[in-house]
């Protein structure tokens with residue numbers, strides 16, 4: 261596209277003017293045990309910095325949740341949707357790989373496991389967009405965003421989950437940056453707090469923020485959470501994780517968050533028998549308890 265060279269005066273503002281539109285940072289409880297305490301802000305008391313826990317992921321953040329297959333990404337995304345909906349908020353769940361009936365069954369299962377008292381609240385408050393069944397939504401991002409804008413207005417949606425964004429650029433990974441940028445800008449414009457699930461290829465380093473499409477996703481979003489699973493294969497692993505050879509250990513790490521402070525340690529992560537993700541102690545804490 262050829263542009264005429266002219267100044268865009270609307271793009272200029274003083275910091276003071278922009279600040280009036282800046283939202284105050286608040287935490288959004290996620291329904292994932294052990295996660296909400298890992299984000300914080302810093303306040304100054306008598307000139308000294310004091311950590312103030314956020315009690316959730318930062319509101320209006322776009323969080324990228326990445327990991328290889330079977331690491332618990334969908335479970336976490338579902339828990340988040342159920343938690344918000346059970347507290348009366350409208351949540352849009354954009355399903356890209358699994359069709360709406362299967363996702364709704366999974367969400368119901370998650371709600372039961374989480375002990376949601378009035379299950380009917382989630383029936384009302386979770387709005388599913390089925391991009392798995394409607395190819396056009398998957399292949400043509402403007403259609404997806406128009407559909408989402410309609411749903412946001414209609415249902416007063418505040419939270420968006422996309423499982424997964426990788427499915428939106430599956431056969432065209434070189435488009436990842438452009439697709440993710442469009443989705444990210446949309447969430448900002450509509451003041452949504454969002455979880456974008458993204459898939460890592462098995463060749464990627466387990467705990468790095470790299471996902472299919474390269475580092476594009478992590479660079480664009482506000483926050484990246486990495487999930488991994490590791491088998492105990494050697495004596496070294498045994499002593500590192502305090503588990504016998506052949507066992508599986510699940511790992512969790514917040515790779516970065518530009519909106520607030522956060523824990524940077526690698527934690528053990530559990531998937532309970534009921535199918536709920538819980539964040540456990542740091543590896544250092546785990547080793548100390550096993551001594």
Ligand SMILES: Nc1ncnc2c1ncn2[C@@H]1O[C@H](COP(=O)(O)OP(=O)(O)OP(=O)(O)O)[C@@H](O)[C@H]1O
Nearest residue numbers: 328329330331332333334335336531532533534535
């Ligand atoms: N209802 C359940 N009860 C117990 N464990 C479950 C349940 N559902 C899933 N799991 C376990 O959690 C693991 C992770 O599941 P999940 O669907 O969240 O993975 P994922 O990271 O989204 O994988 P993918 O990239 O393939 O979509 C499963 O492999 C399974 O071991």
Ligand SMILES: [Mg+2]
Nearest residue numbers: 333334335423
């Ligand atoms: Mg999944």
